[in-house]
Amino acid sequence: MRSSGCGSQPFGFRLERESKMDQQKPIRWIPALIFYALLIPVVIAIDIADAAKSPEAVIVIIVLTLPITVVAIVLSCIVHYRCWKAVPKEIARTTPGKAVGFLFIPFFNFYWAFVSYMGLAEDLNKAKGGKNYRNLGIARAILFICAYTLSWMPFVSTLIEIPSFILWIIYTKGVVAQAMQEDIKEQTN
DSSP states (O other): OOOOOOOTTTTTTHHHHHHHSSSOOOOOHHHHHHOOOOOHHHHHHHHHHHHTTTTHHHHHHHHHHHHHHHHHHHHHHHHHHHHEEEEEEOOSSSSSHHHHGGSSTHHHHHHHHHHIIHHHHHHHHHHHHOOOOHHHHHHHHHHHHHHHHHHHHHHHHHHHHHHHHHHHHHHHHHHHHHHHHHHHHHHHH
């Protein structure tokens, strides 16, 4: 076996490994959808218990459904991270880690939601072409902010969560499909 001159690696080994790393795994967003969908009845149940002036019931519902909530958030963050990872570094306005992580910084996340959701749609469109989901990204950021600022009011959380869920499906399905496409440069070569 011939050596490449750089250690004991045979010719072609490095290129083969790099090409395997470059191949993108499919972004599976359906598990996040399922867990997110499970949260809708939870939000409704909390609103009903809150309206019935039963704080004990609200606490019980929250404690019992905490694992579902955590899994839904984690899976959604993984999908969002993987979509950002599909944006070429020279186009991406931020890193995948920042895009997701900064959404957890209180108050700053109100600004960052626009960078993360709208920015993903714009950067994917720039890199991959196709439909631009920028407006859905803006709407997603607005509902994100509404959920964090208004959901303490009874039944407002349900009024926010249902359209937010529908919008999340449309936005996520679109950006995932776009993220899985080849770059425009690769398509023209």
